[in-house]
Amino acid sequence: MSGHGQPVPMVARKGAALVGTAVVPGDKSISHRSLILGALSIGETHVTGLLEGQDVLDTAKAMRAFGAGVERLGEGEWRIEGVGVGGFAEPEGVIDCGNSGTGVRLIMGSMATSPIVATFTGDASLNGRPMARVTDPLALFGTRALGRRGGRLPMTIQGAEDPVPVRYATPVPSAQVKSAVLLAGLNAPGETVVIEREATRDHSERMLAGFGASLTTEVTPEGRVITLKGQPELRGQSVAVPCDPSSAAFPVCAALIVPGSDVLVPNIGLNPTRAGLYQTLRDMGADLTYENPREEGGEPVADLRARYSPAMKGIEVPPERAASMIDEYPVLSVVAAFAEGRTEMPGVRELRVKESDRIDAMATGLRACGVTVDEGEDWWAVEGLGAGGVPGGATVESRLDHRIAMSFLCMGLGSAQPVRVDDGGPIATSFPVFEGLMAALGARIDRANA
Ligand SMILES: O=C(O)C1=C[C@@H](OP(=O)(O)O)[C@@H](O)[C@H](O)C1
Numbered sequence: 001m002s003g004h005g006q007p008v009p010m011v012a013r014k015g016a017a018l019v020g021t022a023v024v025p026g027d028k029s030i031s032h033r034s035l036i037l038g039a040l041s042i043g044e045t046h047v048t049g050l051l052e053g054q055d056v057l058d059t060a061k062a063m064r065a066f067g068a069g070v071e072r073l074g075e076g077e078w079r080i081e082g083v084g085v086g087g088f089a090e091p092e093g094v095i096d097c098g099n100s101g102t103g104v105r106l107i108m109g110s111m112a113t114s115p116i117v118a119t120f121t122g123d124a125s126l127n128g129r130p131m132a133r134v135t136d137p138l139a140l141f142g143t144r145a146l147g148r149r150g151g152r153l154p155m156t157i158q159g160a161e162d163p164v165p166v167r168y169a170t171p172v173p174s175a176q177v178k179s180a181v182l183l184a185g186l187n188a189p190g191e192t193v194v195i196e197r198e199a200t201r202d203h204s205e206r207m208l209a210g211f212g213a214s215l216t217t218e219v220t221p222e223g224r225v226i227t228l229k230g231q232p233e234l235r236g237q238s239v240a241v242p243c244d245p246s247s248a249a250f251p252v253c254a255a256l257i258v259p260g261s262d263v264l265v266p267n268i269g270l271n272p273t274r275a276g277l278y279q280t281l282r283d284m285g286a287d288l289t290y291e292n293p294r295e296e297g298g299e300p301v302a303d304l305r306a307r308y309s310p311a312m313k314g315i316e317v318p319p320e321r322a323a324s325m326i327d328e329y330p331v332l333s334v335v336a337a338f339a340e341g342r343t344e345m346p347g348v349r350e351l352r353v354k355e356s357d358r359i360d361a362m363a364t365g366l367r368a369c370g371v372t373v374d375e376g377e378d379w380w381a382v383e384g385l386g387a388g389g390v391p392g393g394a395t396v397e398s399r400l401d402h403r404i405a406m407s408f409l410c411m412g413l414g415s416a417q418p419v420r421v422d423d424g425g426p427i428a429t430s431f432p433v434f435e436g437l438m439a440a441l442g443a444r445i446d447r448a449n450a
């Protein structure tokens with residue numbers, strides 16, 4: 001296991017209302033892509049607002065290992081001196097992507113069509129996650145992969161010597177798979193085409209175009225058809241990373257379930273491929289408003305204002321919305337426990353292959369806290385107990401999964417008895433300032449052994 005060190009037990013208790021403004025860190029998806037596209041460009045890329053979570057720091061280190069210049073200039077401010085498409089050097093050591101699925105899968109794509117070999121590993125969570133979803137389409141370019149049984153890390157990738165362009169329909173709704181194929185397509189001649197039946201986050205498409213690639217997206221009866229012209233010259237850019245809607249979910253959801261709360265989370269990107277949670281919360285009757293809605297860098301942005309919402313109702317979350325809120329189901333299930341009635345969450349098989357099996361991790365912890373949960377392979381449902389109705393009072397396992405840890409800590413802020421998490425260490429992968437930010441709003445979250 002790499003990275004995490006000693007477990008960090010944490011406990012959250014009911015206390016005063018959460019009040020104030022919470023500025024959450026930069027978007028994780030856009031941060032990874034800024035580093036990778038910066039490394040694949042000619043010239044300098046200047047990034048502000050980069051998320052300095054461990055997942056992204058591991059990607060920064062990897063880009064250095066492939067030969068790019070990556071330098072931290074100040075808080076969230078980074079400079080990347082790229083090597084250009086096809087310019088990656090062969091790394092001398094093993095590439096350790098820590099806990100990050102996005103990191104390893106996008107980096108595998110970005111080196112897959114260069115004539116170099118790289119070996120990838122990660123922590124116990126990442127080494128258990130499926131990689132064939134990426135190495136199968138990469139094989140079509142001529143890339144070879146040798147990993148552990150079941151297509152697991154550690155894994156060695158031998159980049160294609162003479163790559164051919166690929167046409168690939170993704171069998172799972174995954175922006176990581178789509179992005180790995182597009183990044184590999186950069187160094188293949190001709191047109192690489194990815195077809196996705198369900199829309200997933202489109203940051204790669206937007207950013208590739210922004211760095212100078214020629215890329216089109218067509219909506220057809222087959223789905224979204226994304227066509228990339230190979231071997232472009234990417235040019236370094238200035239990137240201002242917006243705040244992460246997936247991190248904003250924690251202070252927002254905590255405010256909805258803690259009596260008297262009123263929290264403002266400014267500058268949140270509401271790109272429709274990411275904003276499904278917020279629509280769902282509004283459908284449940286949450287007092288959640290979009291203040292000062294505006295466009296920034298071609299993306300819809302707003303300040304989210306969340307107030308205590310004692311009258312929320314359970315709903316069926318439309319399955320076609322799943323990709324746009326895939327990382328937010330754990331914290332949604334916490335809010336659902338405080339709503340009246342049942343919340344059904346169908347079409348979410350992908351939750352079983354994240355940092356943990358998120359349906360199992362949440363169902364186990366929710367049940368220990370007195371909440372009834374039903375589940376099947378690709379769905380789950382939470383029986384809400386209404387405002388103030390959640391007993392809490394358990395210690396739950398975070399299973400090396402930041403979102404599980406943060407979800408249960410938010411739950412402990414609204415439940416009758418405290419909720420303990422066995423290890424809050426993984427929170428630093430995506431939201432290193434979570435504890436301080438929540439404390440500034442008035443939340444009682446402590447290191448349990450302190
Ligand atoms: O492309 C990305 O930046 C991400 C895609 C999603 O994963 P999948 O593509 O596996 O669904 C998401 O869960 C992850 O946190 C970030």
Ligand SMILES: C=C(OP(=O)(O)O)C(=O)O
Pocket residue numbers: 099100101102103327354355403430
């Ligand atoms: C699934 C996640 O990340 P990754 O796949 O990059 O590990 C997440 O951040 O919730």
